[in-house]
Each structure stands twice: as structure tokens, then as C-alpha cells.
Amino acid sequence: MKNELLKNEPYKVVESLKKISGDDWVTNDLSQIQGYLYDETEPLLRPEASKDCVVVKPGSPEEISKILEYANEEEISVITRGGGTGVVGGAIPTTASIILSLERLNKVVELDEKNLMITVEAGVTLADLLEVLNNQSELFFPVHPGDEGAQVGGMVATNAGGTKAVKHGIMRNHVKALEVVLPTGKIVNLGGKLLKNNMGYDLLHMMIGSEGTLGIITKVTLRLYAKSKYSGTLIISFNSQQDACNAVPAILQDGITPLAVEYMDRDISNTSAKDLGTTWPASKGSVDLLFILEENNEDELYGNSEKIVEICEKYNAVDSIIAETPKEQRHILEIRSNGYTPYRDNISDALDVAVPPADVPQYFNDIKELSLKYNNHILSLGHIADGNIHNFIMSDNGKLPSYYEELKEEIYKAAIKYGGTVTAEHGTGKTRKKHMNLQFTDDEINIMRGIRAVFDPNKILNQGDIFD
Amino acid sequence: MKNELLKNEPYKVVESLKKISGDDWVTNDLSQIQGYLYDETEPLLRPEASKDCVVVKPGSPEEISKILEYANEEEISVITRGGGTGVVGGAIPTTASIILSLERLNKVVELDEKNLMITVEAGVTLADLLEVLNNQSELFFPVHPGDEGAQVGGMVATNAGGTKAVKHGIMRNHVKALEVVLPTGKIVNLGGKLLKNNMGYDLLHMMIGSEGTLGIITKVTLRLYAKSKYSGTLIISFNSQQDACNAVPAILQDGITPLAVEYMDRDISNTSAKDLGTTWPASKGSVDLLFILEENNEDELYGNSEKIVEICEKYNAVDSIIAETPKEQRHILEIRSNGYTPYRDNISDALDVAVPPADVPQYFNDIKELSLKYNNHILSLGHIADGNIHNFIMSDNGKLPSYYEELKEEIYKAAIKYGGTVTAEHGTGKTRKKHMNLQFTDDEINIMRGIRAVFDPNKILNQGDIFD
Numbered sequence: 001m002k003n004e005l006l007k008n009e010p011y012k013v014v015e016s017l018k019k020i021s022g023d024d025w026v027t028n029d030l031s032q033i034q035g036y037l038y039d040e041t042e043p044l045l046r047p048e049a050s051k052d053c054v055v056v057k058p059g060s061p062e063e064i065s066k067i068l069e070y071a072n073e074e075e076i077s078v079i080t081r082g083g084g085t086g087v088v089g090g091a092i093p094t095t096a097s098i099i100l101s102l103e104r105l106n107k108v109v110e111l112d113e114k115n116l117m118i119t120v121e122a123g124v125t126l127a128d129l130l131e132v133l134n135n136q137s138e139l140f141f142p143v144h145p146g147d148e149g150a151q152v153g154g155m156v157a158t159n160a161g162g163t164k165a166v167k168h169g170i171m172r173n174h175v176k177a178l179e180v181v182l183p184t185g186k187i188v189n190l191g192g193k194l195l196k197n198n199m200g201y202d203l204l205h206m207m208i209g210s211e212g213t214l215g216i217i218t219k220v221t222l223r224l225y226a227k228s229k230y231s232g233t234l235i236i237s238f239n240s241q242q243d244a245c246n247a248v249p250a251i252l253q254d255g256i257t258p259l260a261v262e263y264m265d266r267d268i269s270n271t272s273a274k275d276l277g278t279t280w281p282a283s284k285g286s287v288d289l290l291f292i293l294e295e296n297n298e299d300e301l302y303g304n305s306e307k308i309v310e311i312c313e314k315y316n317a318v319d320s321i322i323a324e325t326p327k328e329q330r331h332i333l334e335i336r337s338n339g340y341t342p343y344r345d346n347i348s349d350a351l352d353v354a355v356p357p358a359d360v361p362q363y364f365n366d367i368k369e370l371s372l373k374y375n376n377h378i379l380s381l382g383h384i385a386d387g388n389i390h391n392f393i394m395s396d397n398g399k400l401p402s403y404y405e406e407l408k409e410e411i412y413k414a415a416i417k418y419g420g421t422v423t424a425e426h427g428t429g430k431t432r433k434k435h436m437n438l439q440f441t442d443d444e445i446n447i448m449r450g451i452r453a454v455f456d457p458n459k460i461l462n463q464g465d466i467f468d
Numbered sequence: 469m470k471n472e473l474l475k476n477e478p479y480k481v482v483e484s485l486k487k488i489s490g491d492d493w494v495t496n497d498l499s500q501i502q503g504y505l506y507d508e509t510e511p512l513l514r515p516e517a518s519k520d521c522v523v524v525k526p527g528s529p530e531e532i533s534k535i536l537e538y539a540n541e542e543e544i545s546v547i548t549r550g551g552g553t554g555v556v557g558g559a560i561p562t563t564a565s566i567i568l569s570l571e572r573l574n575k576v577v578e579l580d581e582k583n584l585m586i587t588v589e590a591g592v593t594l595a596d597l598l599e600v601l602n603n604q605s606e607l608f609f610p611v612h613p614g615d616e617g618a619q620v621g622g623m624v625a626t627n628a629g630g631t632k633a634v635k636h637g638i639m640r641n642h643v644k645a646l647e648v649v650l651p652t653g654k655i656v657n658l659g660g661k662l663l664k665n666n667m668g669y670d671l672l673h674m675m676i677g678s679e680g681t682l683g684i685i686t687k688v689t690l691r692l693y694a695k696s697k698y699s700g701t702l703i704i705s706f707n708s709q710q711d712a713c714n715a716v717p718a719i720l721q722d723g724i725t726p727l728a729v730e731y732m733d734r735d736i737s738n739t740s741a742k743d744l745g746t747t748w749p750a751s752k753g754s755v756d757l758l759f760i761l762e763e764n765n766e767d768e769l770y771g772n773s774e775k776i777v778e779i780c781e782k783y784n785a786v787d788s789i790i791a792e793t794p795k796e797q798r799h800i801l802e803i804r805s806n807g808y809t810p811y812r813d814n815i816s817d818a819l820d821v822a823v824p825p826a827d828v829p830q831y832f833n834d835i836k837e838l839s840l841k842y843n844n845h846i847l848s849l850g851h852i853a854d855g856n857i858h859n860f861i862m863s864d865n866g867k868l869p870s871y872y873e874e875l876k877e878e879i880y881k882a883a884i885k886y887g888g889t890v891t892a893e894h895g896t897g898k899t900r901k902k903h904m905n906l907q908f909t910d911d912e913i914n915i916m917r918g919i920r921a922v923f924d925p926n927k928i929l930n931q932g933d934i935f936d
Contacts, residue, residue: 114717114826139721161664170664172673173641177887186911193824195854196629196638196892198677199900199907201916205640205673209666226723249582253606255694255764296723300765356661358582386663419645424664432667439667443654447922448669454918 003096005074007052013076017056017098020066025057025104036099039084039091040147044348044400047089047430052096055081059104061179061187061218068216068460069185071098077463080212082154083125085147087350088429090158090211095463102153105218108132113139115193117176119221122153139224142168145425146337153217159209161425163260166385167294168225172208179219180207183456193221206451211427212462214455228294230301231259233323233332236312237285241380242361244287247315248385249358254311256304262290262336263360263384268343273335275342280335281328284319289384290336339381340392348393348400349408353415354424357387366414367391374407388424412438471564473542475520481544481566485524488534493525493572504567507552507559508615512816512868515557515898520564523549527572529647529655529686536684536928537653539566545931548680550622551593553615555818556897558626558679563931570621573686576600581607583661585644587689590621607692610636613893614805621685627677629893631728634853635762636693640676647687648675651924661689674919679895680930682923696762698769699727701791701800704780705753709848712755713828715783716853722779724772730758730804731828731852736811741803743810748803749796752787757852758804760797807849808860816863816872821883822892825855834882835859842875856892880906 006013010028017026027033030051037049058064071078079093081101093099102123109119111132116139120129127148133140145160154160156178160171168174177191191197191204207214238244241263248261266287269280282288291308295301309320323329340350355363364380367389371378382389391411393404401407412422412435422435436445452459474481478496485494495501498519505517526532539546547561549569561567570591577587579600584607588597595616601608613628622628624646628639636642645659659665659672675682706712709731716729734755737748750756759776763769777788791797808818823831832848835857839846850857859879861872869875880890880903890903904913920927 112824112826113721115824116717116720117824159666159670161666165664169641172670173637182911182915184911186909188909188912190912192887192889193855194822194887194889194892195825196633196822196851196856197889198627198629198891198893198895199889200896200904200913201919202627202640202673202677203912203915205670205676206919208673209670226721228723249584252584253581253694255696297765297768297771299767303765354662354664356580356583356585357663358580383664387661388664419660419662421660421662421665421667423666424662425666427666428668436668441654441656443650443652444656444658444671445668447650447671450922451669451674451919454915454922 003052003076006054006076006096010052010054013054013098016070017054017067020070021056021058021063025059026054028054033099036081036101037092039086039089041087041089041092041431042347042349044395045431047092047094049092050094050096053093053099055099055101057101057104061181064100064181064216064218065185065187067098067100068181068183071460072184072458075458078460079462080216082123082151082157083149085150086154086158086427086429088426088431090427090429090462092430094430097463100216102151109219111136112193113137116224117193117221118224119219120152121219122151122217124152126150126152126155133224138227140227141174141222141224143171143174152220156208156217156220157210157212158427161388163262163383165383166261167257167259172205174223175204175208175220176223177221178204178207178217180215180217182215183461211429213452229296230294230298231329232293232301232305233329234291234305234308235282235321235332236289236291236309236317237282237319238287238315238317239285240316241287241364243315244289245360245364245384247289247312247317250311250315251308252385254307256307258291258385259294260292260383261385262381264288264290264336264339264381265379268339268379268381269335271342272338276335276338278331278335281321281332282319290332343379343392345398346395348395348404351391351393351408351411352388352423352425353411353420354386354388355415355418355420357385359418360384360387360389363389363414363418367411370407370410370414374403376401376407386424471520471544474522474544474564478520478522481522484538485522485535485566488538489524489526489531493527494522496522501567504549504569505560507554507557509555509557509560509899510815510817512863513899515560515562517560518562518564521561521567523567523569525569525572529649532568532649532684532686533653533655535566535568536649536651539928540652540926543926546928547930548684550591550619550625551617553618554622554626554895554897556894556899558895558897558930560898562898565931568684570619577687579604580661581605584692585661585689586692587687588620589687590619590685592620594618594620594623601692606695608695609642609690609692611639611642620688624676624685624688625678625680626895629856631730631851633851634729635725635727640673642691643672643676643688644691645689646672646675646685648683648685650683651929679897681920697764698762698766699797700761700769700773701797702759702773702776703750703789703800704757704759704777704785705750705787706755706785707753708784709755709832710829711784712757713832713852715757715780715785717826718779718783719776720853722775724775726759726853727762728760728851729853730849732756732758732804732807732849733847736807736847736849737803739810740806744803744806746799746803749789749800750787758800811860813866814863816861816868817876819859819861819876819879820856820892820894821879821888821890822854822856823883823886823888825853827886828852828855828857831857831882831886835879838875838878838882842871844869844875854892
């Protein structure tokens with residue numbers, strides 16, 4: 001993409017976009033576009049943004065269609081902006097670009113309780129979605145990637161995960177229909193309020209997780225679920241990572257499906273609690289498993305809690321704490337949610353590999369060895385039942401350590417050795433695309449490139465991402 | 469595809485294939501290939517098979533790779549054959565073809581209880597899979613499309629559904645990894661024993677439901693689940709289709725997720741029971757809902773059964789029968805499973821549309837009107853909680869009625885009017901591909917064609933299917 005017009009005569013681009021979306025919704029004033037030039041990628045790793053950008057905030061899919069037609073004509077790259085909560089640079093325009101923000105597509109279109117579904121415009125945030133459901137419905141939506149500023153369209157584009165995937169799975173499991181503006185400007189409706197649909201190829205699933213490279217998602221229909229009536233939280237402590245990890249498959253095999261099963265290094269729990277001015281309830285042992293249970297039946301809740309404790313004791317658990325009141329439960333979850341925050345200024349990178357769940361103990365051994373080898377106190381917390389571990393690579397006095405790239409690649413390779421993935425949740429974006437060949441053969445990457453070319457022949461969308 | 473060599477000098481093709489797979493596994497003797505020229509498509513609708521075919525039964529993905537390379541060189545079309553249980557002509561070679569049967573890829577590779585997964589070669593049948601799980605494990609696999617002769621690879625290629633999707637979803641929800649021989653002969657491994665994986669485009673999901681047009685699936689890793697400890701079966705009878713259908717969303721909203729919720733016209737239940745030499749337990753009312761519940765907790769099973777009855781009574785249920793013993797449960801399920809059999813010789817077509825579940829009552833009204841309009845006693849049974857209805861179009865004294873195409877298209881259009889799909893389960897195959905444009909725009913179909921061309925530039929695979 002040359003983006004000549006945008007670089008040389010940006011006012012012309014601004015004028016053309018104003019004709020589409022109106023004067024109020026287009027700007028290339030640096031002070032106004034500053035907030036659109038970065039996302040939540042770790043500051044030490046953020047790709048540098050081009051300042052030759054124009055922000056447009058279209059009010060409808062039809063406007064988006066016209067913007068994309070214009071971008072194709074003029075050969076200008078377009079980057080889609082959701083909530084800007086991504087952590088792999090996906091929303092950062094590294095070349096001169098039209099930044100197309102979905103923030104005005106923020107309406108809840110329909111809460112359809114009879115079909116247990118909700119349809120929202122793509123710019124509705126997770127916070128908005130949860131509020132509408134809380135206020136207007138007994139139904140709930142299970143995917144929660146942590147930052148409620150995430151927009152629903154972005155959550156689809158990145159196939160968001162989070163803690164509750166143990167019971168409810170990831171975004172892909174809940175997306176039923178999408179309105180998408182294709183890179184060529186055509187508007188298509190994929191899927192429907194359907195639980196089974198086998199006509200043609202499934203373009204809906206192709207779109208999920210494609211990180212804005214195949215089209216701009218403008219409307220999303222999600223499946224909803226009845227709320228569980230009873231919830232409980234358990235902390236179970238162990239002296240060894242291995243014992244903790246090995247207990248988890250035994251619990252799942254017994255037919256217990258918790259809402260969440262989180263692993264936490266005790267260092268993280270203590271530091272997080274201290275940061276919040278409180279203390280982590282567990283003191284024995286050195287690592288914890290945190291179980292959140294949601295059941296429709298009180299007996300089942302208590303029965304499952306007891307069984308979890310029993311199984312963990314077989315795996316040498318040294319302590320178990322059952323949070324009985326909602327207040328105690330909130331206290332524990334607050335400390336878990338805050339796990340990353342106190343480290344923020346000391347972290348180079350927060351990784352998100354996944355391995356087959358049964359291989360987590362071996363993977364943890366590899367991490368221990370790498371910690372020693374590089375003398376970097378790599379911490380671990382994560383969605384252990386999903387085999388999805390967040391490792392924090394510490395910074396070197398606020399700077400990227402000299403060995404950062406090498407260590408990161410060793411961690412990725414450790415995961416891949418077990419048939420794992422470089423990224424379970426965060427996505428490929430700009431910071432991982434150079435590692436595609438660790439995980440895929442050339443044949444696979446060529447097919448991905450080919451698919452991209454089918455959707456976006458002029459490579460208008462999200463230039464610099466994944467396959468460019 | 470010209471298939472010149474196969475038409476003019478078939479012995480040369482036979483010889484070349486024998487060099488790859490050995491003398492015992494290649495034949496073009498009509499008496500031996502006869503069984504490979506049809507599938508379970510209704511006899512009145514079966515596309516005519518070409519007899520210029522060679523059957524090859526490769527013993528490994530490497531052999532398949534070589535066969536596909538050869539087919540590309542010689543421009544011969546290849547059709548993949550699984551269990552032959554499809555009902556839309558997908559496995560019928562309508563042009564001269566190499567029929568590539570997966571029957572020898574029939575080994576269970578690994579039962580991985582710790583990861584709750586099983587890896588099998590693609591030619592393992594559903595019956596084999598269930599037997600291995602029954603004999604060797606406390607885990608189970610939930611997708612059951614009815615015919616246990618189906619091969620696992622075919623179940624992935626067609627994204628099989630079935631009755632248990634209410635609780636467990638369809639094939640797509642359970643496929644974790646695939647080994648695939650691409651049409652060009654390259655062997656790729658997609659996915660992994662992973663519960664979250666966001667690197668690159670999801671080619672695994674592209675492959676699921678692509679009906680053998682994007683590659684030949686040779687190995688499949690499936691997720692398994694702990695068996696539920698208690699099961700129950702209820703028949704609840706109504707005087708009106710509308711009341712029966714309306715009760716279903718109310719049950720789901722209440723947080724009850726049955727294993728299956730089946731709708732049955734009473735005609736079907738009675739006919740099926742009579743065919744089996746028994747009687748259907750319900751006599752009041754004219755239609756039935758059949759609920760199968762599976763729970764881990766006996767209280768929950770009884771509690772949910774009671775709640776279902778209570779909710780159905782609000783929707784004017786006239787009778788409810790709870791099958792208490794396993795024997796009673798089996799009796800009812802046997803009658804349900806036999807629902808289609810007594811009609812087999814009188815059916816033109818068994819359709820499988822889906823609509824949004826809340827629109828089933830309106831859809832049933834449309835079917836009633838079409839029954840009258842065409843004077844065809846269209847029967848309905850189906851997976852009502854999925855909005856997935858099987859309609860039987862009756863034959864005209866063993867022949868396709870003159871209005872068959874017209875009626876079928878009206879039924880499809882009725883479903884699409886509600887945002888439904890032509891095919892919820894059976895797939896596009898050869899018998900539905902002409903209806904693609906009822907459901908998709910040209911832009912969507914062109915993208916599907918483009919994707920096919922990326923995988924299969926010479927259109928070697930499953931010629932005549934979906935996009936040719």
C-alpha cells in the first residue's frame with residue numbers, strides 16, 4: 001500500500017471522509033488522534049504508530065462500506081479500532097492509515113430472550129453489554145476477557161477468551177450471527193439465530209479470530225444463557241506446581257466443570273493483595289488453585305466443592321479455603337483480577353501460551369529452567385484447566401532485557417513442543433506475526449495468505465497484521 | 469475436469485494407483501465398486517453415479533498424498549468416501565472419479581484420558597468409537613447423528629449434529645485437531661489438544677463442514693466428557709404444535725439444559741411404535757415433546773423433571789409421562805429412533821431446515837399451509853430446541869410428486885424468511901447446491917469459491933459438490 005494521498009495531501013482524504021461521515025466525525029489533528037495511536041500492548045513492546053493518520057467515526061455500515069470503497073480506489077490502508085484493549089499491537093497503525101473507529105456503533109439492537117440471544121452493534125463495550133443484561137434480563141453472557149472496555153466486535157475479531165472458558169468456552173462458541181462490511185465494501189450477513197447451520201462454507205467462523213483482516217464486523221448476535229443460581233469460590237494450596245496441575249484433570253474427569261480454575265504463583269497473590277491493602281487468605285504452601293463454581297442446585301455446589309477438596313488432597317494439597325459469603329468471594333476475585341497490575345511497570349511482556357492441559361506440569365518445569373538460565377524471575381498465573389498460562393517476563397530496570405527475544409522464543413518453543421500455541425487468547429497482531437513460522441508450515445501460511453487475498457484483494461485492511 | 473485418462477484408459481489409472489496403494493486395494497471392477505456408487509440419499513433423489521470410477525483404499529496419509537499428486541498431474545477428479553451414510557449425495561461420484569475410501573484408516577490412535585480427548589483415524593466409525601469408549605473409559609463423546617456407520621472423518625467434514633446438540637452442541641464444538649491431506653498432496657496438522665488457540669487464521673474451523681472439498685481428513689482429535697450419572701426421559705403431550713413449541717424456550721430460560729428435546733407429530737410416534745410391534749405410551753393430545761435429561765445429581769434430575777412438567781402445564785400440556793426405569797427409557801428412545809423407518813418407502817425427501825427456535829411455531833403454520841396447498845401430508849419431527857425440524861415430503865405412489873421441486877423450494881423459503889437455513893445437519897452436497905443462492909448473496913458465494921480455489925486450485929476434490 002502506498003498511501004500516497006494520505007501522506008502528501010491528507011486534507012483531501014479528510015475532505016472525502018467528511019463527505020461520507022460528516023464534518024464532526026473526521027479528524028487528522030494530532031492532538032485529537034493521539035488516543036487512537038496505541039492500544040494496551042506493553043509499552044516496551046508497542047510498535048511505533050504512524051502519525052500520518054486520519055480518524056473517522058462512521059455512524060453506519062453503509063458509511064463504512066463507502067469508506068472502504070474509497071480506500072480501495074485511493075489505495076489507502078484502513079485500520080479498524082474497537083475498544084483499544086488489545087495487547088499485541090493489532091490496533092496500532094504502523095503505516096499511514098485511515099483509523100476507522102467503531103465507537104458510534106454502540107446500540108443494543110435487540111435483546112431476544114425467547115431465543116436466548118442478544119444483537120448489538122460492534123462498538124458496544126463489554127461493560128455496556130453486561131449492564132444491559134443485568135438491568136433487563138435474567139440471562140447472562142459468559143465471555144469476560146478482563147477489560148470491560150473491550151468492544152463486542154473486537155471480542156469477536158480476536159476470539160476473546162478469559163477465565164470462564166472452562167465451563168463456557170471462548171467467544172467462538174457464542175457468536176451466532178455477524179454483519180460484516182467486506183474489505184471491498186460489500187455488506188454481508190453471516191450466520192443467523194441458528195443453533196445448527198450446514199449450508200456452504202462457514203464464513204462466520206472464518207471471520208471469528210481473523211483480527212480485522214478479513215472484514216469490519218458491524219453487528220454481532222450472541223448466545224445468552226440462564227444464570228446459575230448458586231456460586232462458590234475455593235482456594236486450594238499446594239507445595240508444588242506439579243501437584244496443583246495434576247489435580248485439575250482428575251477433577252474434570254470426575255464430571256465437575258467449574259466456571260473457572262485459575263492457577264496462581266503465591267508471589268503474585270501476595271503482591272496483588274498487598275497492592276490492594278489486604279492479605280491473600282492462604283498462607284500454607286507456595287501455589288494456589290482458585291476454583292469458581294456455579295451451579296443451579298445448592299447440593300451440587302456443596303457436593304462438588306467437597307469432591308474438589310477431596311481430589312486435591314489426594315494430590316497433596318496442604319490447605320483449602322472455602323469462601324462462603326459473597327463478600328469473601330468478591331475479596332478473593334478482586335485479588336485475582338488485580339494479579340497483573342502491581343507488576344505492570346516491571347514487566348517486559350505478559351505471554352499467553354497454551355499447551356494440552358495434561359502437559360502443564362512439564363511446561364512449568366521448562367519455565368523454571370528458563371527462569372534460572374536467563375536469571376529472570378518469570379511468574380506464572382493462568383487458566384490452568386484450559387492449559388493457558390500467562391507468564392510474566394520481567395523487565396531489566398524498566399528496560400527490555402537484552403535476552404528478551406531469545407527467552408520469549410524459548411518459551412514459545414517450549415509450548416509448541418507439547419503441541420501448544422504461541423497465543424491462546426491475545427492473538428497474533430503485530431507482535432507475534434514473526435513467530436507464525438514456529439507454529440505453522442509454509443503450506444499453512446500460504447493458505448492463510450490466499451484466504452486473505454480472497455477477502456481483501458488490495459490488502460486494504462489492517463496492513464502490517466498477520467500476513468503482510 | 470476432463471478425466472480423459474480415466475474414461476479412455478482406466479487400466480492405466482488402476483496401475484498407477486496400485487503402485488501407490490498395492491494390488492489388493494485398487495479396483496475398477498463394476499461388481500466390486502457398486503457399493504461405492506451411492507450413499508443414503510433418498511432413492512428418488514439420488515444423483516446418478518458415473519460408472520467410470522476406480523476405487524482406491526489407501527493405508528496411510530502418505531499414500532493419499534501421492535494419490536492426490538497423481539490426480540493433479542493427470543487431471544482426474546477424486547471423491548472421498550467415508551461411511552457412505554450421507555443423505556445429500558455428497559459421496560456419489562457424478563463424474564468419472566477416483567473414489568478414495570478411508571475404510572482402512574480405522575485405528576484408534578490414542579485415548580488420552582488426562583486431556584479428556586481421543587485421537588482416531590478418519591475411517592473409524594462412530595460405532596467403533598463408542599465401543600472403545602464404552603469398554604475402556606468413563607468418558608463419552610456426545611455427537612450422535614443417528615447412523616453409527618458414519619465415519620468420524622465424515623462427521624467432521626459434514627459437521628454432524630443430531631439429537632444431543634441441545635446440551636452438547638454439534639461436531640464443531642468438539643473437534644480439537646485434524647490431520648488433513650490438502651488437495652495438492654501436502655499433509656498438514658491443524659489445531660491441537662488445545663482449548664484456546666488464537667494464532668493465525670483458524671483453518672481447523674474452515675475444514676469442519678467443508679464436505680470434503682478443501683482436503684481429505686485423515687486423523688481427528690475429539691474432546692471427551694465425563695459421563696453424567698443419572699438420566700431420565702419424559703414425554704409431554706399437547707393438543708397444539710404451537711403450545712408445545714412455545715414451552716421449550718421457557719424451559720431453557722429457566723436454566724434447564726436437557727440433553728435432547730425432540731418434537732414428534734403423534735402420527736409418527738404411533739406409526740413407528742406399530743412398526744416395532746409396540747405402542748407409544750402417550751395417547752392424549754396430538755403432538756409430543758420428548759425430553760432426555762442427564763445430570764450428575766439425582767435431586768437435580770428430579771427437580772428439573774418436575775420443573776419441565778410445571779412449565780409445560782402452563783403451556784397447556786395435556787399429559788406427561790416420566791419413564792422411570794432404564795427399560796422404559798430405552799423403549800421410548802427406540803420408538804423415536806425408528807421414526808423415519810416406516811415411512812422410508814413413502815418419502816420423497818426428508819428435509820432438515822432450521823429456524824430461530826422461537827420461530828418454530830410460525831414455521832409450523834407455514835408447513836400446515838403448504839400441506840394443504842399441495843395436498844401432501846407433510847410430517848414433522850425434530851430437534852425442537854435447536855429449531856431444527858425434519859419434514860417428510862411424501863411421495864406420490866412411490867414417485868416424486870410433480871410439484872416436488874416447487875414445494876421443497878417453498879419450504880426452504882419459509883425457513884429462510886425467519887433467518888433460517890436450508891440445511892441444519894445434512895449439508896449442501898449435490899442435492900442442495902442449487903439452492904445456495906436462496907441463502908447466500910453472490911458476494912458470499914464468490915468468497916466461498918475463492919476459498920475453494922486457494923485450497924484446491926485444480927478442483928480435484930469432490931467435483932460437482934457445492935461450488936462447481
